[in-house]
Amino acid sequence: MTLLETAMEDLIKVFHSYSGREGDKHKLSKAEMRCLLKEQLTDFLTASKDAMVVEKIMADLDDDGDGEVDFKEFVTLVAVLTVACNEFFCHEEDSTKDCCSKNV
Template sequence: MSSQLEGAMETLISVFHTYSAREGDKHKLSRRELKDLLQNELGEYLETQKDASTVDKIMKELDENGDGEVDFQEFVILVASLTVACNAFFCEGS
């Protein structure tokens, strides 16, 4: 039986690969795959549906190696940054 944190890590990996496997390189997110992931998995945290340029901005910031795709390491940076921001927000409210 895995711990809560191990389960969270498995979920993070699974979600990434669910979207990255849809087209092209199965180990990277294309712009369309990233957009789908953001809308479906992080829609309440990001207003991607209302601003089409948001995905482009996020893609540009995440794509450290400039290959036009987001690999798992770049994706984890996004999730970690959002998690830190959410923690700060929820800590301020308590």
């Protein structure tokens, strides 16, 4: 398996290890979503001081309005966060380069 294939499989595994805890096995309820965010996106949740963050994320993600987050909706969150992280890292790299060139 390639790195990307492993990452995709891990994403599916993580989703199902939470979605299967109660109710619909293929969807995240609000309680399951809260556990997933707390345990898997700890830094993200800690960074956000908003107590309503889980409710807001749920509302944003729930495209079909059934009150739960299916895999497709979950992947949207991961994609958005990954893009944000990538921008952060690119920014970090740029500022490091700036610092280095100043020192030279």
